[in-house]
Amino acid sequence: MGCDDKNDSVREEQQTLIIASVLPAQKESLVLVGGSSGEGVWNPLYICKNEDSADWRIWHTDFRIRGFDEIYEEGYEYRIRIRIRYWQADPAIADHNPRNCDLVELISKEKKDSQHIPSEFLAD
Template sequence: MGIRVLIMLFACGATLSGCDNDRERTIFLTIASVRPADRQELYYSSGETSWKPLYICKRGSEEWEIWSAWNPIHGFDERYEEGYEYRIEVAHRTIAYDNNVADANPDTYRLVRIVSKIKKTSEGIPAHFLPEE
């Protein structure tokens, strides 16, 4: 009976140790009040779901970057309204895949909460990225 318990504990420990490579951390982002210019290469669509890119500013930075639609922030896209600048808290998880998984994206992003939503025009976005009027 004792050996069975030891084997089960060893098996459980080996199974759980595979999860040690998965990491989750919290990041804070500012999301601009406008989306990038309509360029198809920036958009992602898969079956019933499609995401659009965003302009983001990471905490501690003053430079706007394009947040690719290939890494959607799950739970945010359907809440985004143009004309509002957002500060959001996001859970960023990196998953360690086996080398056998070819095109797997190791990063996933999930909205934790909207810290603030302010009606305003975001400033400092590079003009060549703005939609033409």
């Protein structure tokens, strides 16, 4: 079964994220095996949070941030604006899948230790 782009519904949204100054541990508990297709492994890539949230979360490699991956340096906390494009073959279906994620703007880069990161996200 293939996808015909003419029939796909595409939706874009922008988000402002804070990317932690440390990378997540490569722990089995942080790796998602499977996904909707039942295949593949998603390794943790960044620790991040939305600008209006206090809760850190893991950003996985299935959702690489094009334009940011190349400039990230550990030891700096970043505030970035990203654009996420979603697609769904049937707009009536509530579930949507990301198509891609791009850096729109590097708002700030500050040398600091990110605070209040859950210990299970970090190396032992």
